[in-house]
Amino acid sequence: MYQSLEQFSKSWIFKRNDPKIESEDLQQIRLLSEQRAAQIWRDYISDEQVHPDHFSDNDWPKKDSAKAPDGKLQWEKAWDSDQASLPEEVLTHFAAWGDDTTVFFCCHNELVFELPWGVFKRTWKAFLFLDNGPILVGKKKKQAAQFHTNGWLNLLFRSA
Template identity: 45%
Template sequence: MNYVELDKYSRKWIFTHASMPVAAADLEEIKPFTQARSSQIWSEHISKHSPDADHFEKGDWASNEKIWSEDTDWQTEWDSDDATLPNGVLEFIDWEDNTTVFFCYEKYNVIETKWGVFKRNWKNFLFFDDGPMLIGRKKKQVLWFNSNGTFKSAHRE
């Protein structure tokens, strides 16, 4: 079993919070991985050495500052009543809505969903903004969200 039932997921409330409820059809597409599967995804796609984005080491592709864009604000859009993704995201990512994506909070906490579900509910995912990364299956583009209200984009190696 690769997934944890959403009802048993420790951060379920970010998707069921009264102020920003997620549609039932989208909830079905939000699939937290078990810690073991999260660790595997993290190791394969993010880092073999570092447990979270605060501790990338030499040899981790994400530690290469040259690949990252300038910081772009996401906090302003998050605070607004508009559900649209922050400026710059859709210019950088042009995936189809059914593209499988992984929202990687840290080594033991990764969620699988579809790009369309993430686009509609990105604010929920960012209730925890301590350095999560969004990657697409078989895609090179990556977004790295920072707790200072900005994100960076890059093409991962």
């Protein structure tokens, strides 16, 4: 179900001093096996496309109905700043999530991370070294966000 973070070719993102990830948080970041990642991707993201670059208008993240009102904002400015927390609009969008909510940071159908929301809030800057369209979703939750390479993100609502 899980594989070692050491097997991840870009594991250096979790070992940097800036942003520093505390060992207690690092222990809660789990890299899913490719088989489990594919299942989460199919269940939460797309059963047709394997990467965000390939989404069509049939995939929920591209649908207008999935986009939160005023849900397009910059993540890169906060990422570049000394500010440790996610942008306030992101925290507001996910306000219903408890810190123990299981979240999936989905890069593509073979690369998905599982961790608690509280850990993601503290370590988000490390994850955004992987900014090629990943989608953050919560287990059994409607709220989602997609991060784009151009420094923008879309706040989304997953369709059932």
